[in-house]
Amino acid sequence: MDQLRALETPCLLLDRAVMERNIHRLHRRLRTAGVPLRPHLKTTKCVEIARLLVRDQPGGVTVSTLAEAGRFSASGFQDILYAVAIAPNKLAHAAALRRSGTMLSLLLDSADAARAAGAAATRDGLTFPVLIELDVDGHRSGVSPDPSVLVSLARAIHAIPGLALRGLLTHAGSAYDGTSVSAITAIAELERSTMTAAAATLRDAGLPCPTVSVGSTPTALAAQSYEGVTEVRAGVFAFNDLMQVRLCVCSVEDIAISVLTTVIGHYAPKNRMIVDAGWTALSQDSLRHSGVLIFGYVCDDAGQPLEDLVLTALNQEHGIVTRLSGGTIDSGRLPIGTTLRILPVHACSTAAAHDRYYVLDESAQIVAAWPRFGGWTESG
């Protein structure tokens, strides 16, 4: 652990063996089901990790920003789905990526946005492959699966020069409200059945629908059938986090990232300890645990949870550690300067707080520092 103790904290650690096991688990599961993975790169935003995610897969990826599309395109990824309904002011950027040869697919759920995308494409003599976003659970965005509404939008898109209708996409975000694997399995089945019915509706209307794209980490790990689905999107599964543990789709031992931090103070009268990881290092994602809002599990520097120590408040550069039981923290065992690891509530937001992953091998030796990017422009 000497190497870890020499790092300036806070910083982000990635346990490569745990991540590879997580990736292998979903790859194997989907291979058995006969459906390919189109990994969502928004969680990791790292070229080295993206290469592991597409290993033995067809190679298509999912992104949440055009900055991701540009960076991954420049690193050799050529089949990229931008899975957020596109804003008109991003069309010039998207067209530039498309012109460079990237097979950049767009997501649409309105005729207004479709007309803007078509105009941008024809201006440049391009064609954008397009998926229609379907709202299967009222969670966020997407068009209603009502056949008349859906067919009307699909016909409009199909008629717009510069757009090539390729099918349907959904994200059953309500899976995150699930409280058991069976509840998530039911949402996954709702996702699948609504999507396959909608695809049949389009095909019956003589419209093209080769792609039926579903996904989220919980539904990808809990679905019992993928019949009629042509690809599964998921991103968090590579890292996992306490939210996925809460959803019962992984264990604490499956969490591959942690924030390395250092004890900077003990406050026995207030029953608390302070570490140097605040919301800038962990994000503000929290979950309720035994009635208390927590921002992470506190582990030793080997990654083993320390009894009932949790983060119960975050400031910009301070993390407040208390015991769930309300008991006293043993300051003799964890003196100032002790290096600890924090398991995150939400991998996407915690990773987004860092510009690199310190990659650990199975002996907890740092074997690489992989860059991670953020922002909305390739220069960002």
Add this chain to the structure above:
Amino acid sequence: MDQLRALETPCLLLDRAVMERNIHRLHRRLRTAGVPLRPHLKTTKCVEIARLLVRDQPGGVTVSTLAEAGRFSASGFQDILYAVAIAPNKLAHAAALRRSGTMLSLLLDSADAARAAGAAATRDGLTFPVLIELDVDGHRSGVSPDPSVLVSLARAIHAIPGLALRGLLTHAGSAYDGTSVSAITAIAELERSTMTAAAATLRDAGLPCPTVSVGSTPTALAAQSYEGVTEVRAGVFAFNDLMQVRLCVCSVEDIAISVLTTVIGHYAPKNRMIVDAGWTALSQDSLRHSGVLIFGYVCDDAGQPLEDLVLTALNQEHGIVTRLSGGTIDSGRLPIGTTLRILPVHACSTAAAHDRYYVLDESAQIVAAWPRFGGWTESG
């Protein structure tokens, strides 16, 4: 507004005139009180803004990370207070900054950390100026103002070679629990009176205490007396945010930053609109407004709040807009592609989500793009 409409969203806008007015307001207030400002640069993390913050001030600044200390030191700031209790693994970094000639002051609240800091200093033949952190309100960190506890720690620090005791510091974070200006004024007075009494205790014990450092934006704007205080720290005041509006220390018109975003979808059956600013662009800070948790006010692209439109949920790249009244959103008035601005709940976290400020003059013309940094290392 054509310039704004050409920007790819989301991005961070800074209204320079509003910021200058905010800075001038606190400068004038403290000049009248005869106490200097030591601006906290953690909110802004931008060299151009830091120069405006120290204009007509003695020049000392406050930082929350050694990355800030390093960047600002390299830009000519030489009197830097690192206002987080130092972790032992940061002492080599701190010593390197001190060796380069920066007057880097450290904050301590324990004898253990003091011994580590002293050892690092003497190893390099250096002296660290040191402030003792006092806990005036039980909010976070700091030593008890109990005279025996305080004098004992101060004597220990004073005796450690390599450390030069310079006085006391506190941050009355409980000001953020205030619900009226009078409540915050009372906390500011508690902060001042506890600190001046503690300073007298140290001086009576023959210990040096030239510095009595207090601060937070709410207490800096609401204090009625600074007697005995030698410097005030504050950072958010330059930008302001909805949290400061809630604390009644500024108005919505005083908020200098906003996130430019674009309408990407309308969902009339769900009474919502979606914009392309999620938590990656806004942070997850929220506050309760009329019983609803909100993540920002929605404004037109000139920065004027649009009736009762607010963000009520955020995903990674999606912001869900609803009306506080529950009424229908006029999609004809705000079609897809409409550019809007979001006023943030918490300026520190929203600014931390961006790598540059698009600086607007009074005609809303973009006159500069000022870089903003984050992370914990100078290369970060």
